[in-house]
Amino acid sequence: MGYSDRKLRDHLVLVVVAKLLVLVLLWWAFVRDARVEADSASVARVLTGAVSQQGEMNGNR
Template identity: 50%
Template sequence: MTDRLLMRHLAVAVLLKVLVLALLWWLFVRDGRVTVDGPAAAQHLAAPAPAAPTTSGAR
């Protein structure tokens, strides 16, 4: 297989993958909307981290 033919096959494969991803996004993701409440998000991000679970040394 020549380099030119290989390059063409790879370009076609990448183009097809991009088209499939765009189609899947168009069908399933495009209309999805997430509403974000600013104060609630800020409160969630500013909340202290939960305490790490402690393990006993006995087995």
């Protein structure tokens, strides 16, 4: 492995680590506290509503 190969590898590792750090910081700032409460009744209501709306859009009832 030559000098340029090692330098490229080190640069790529640095870039990947920096990207992971940015992703973790973004998750920590914006997603960490987001919570979605779902029970089976509300999920069923949303799913059956989505199916019936899609049928109406296609002209089926």
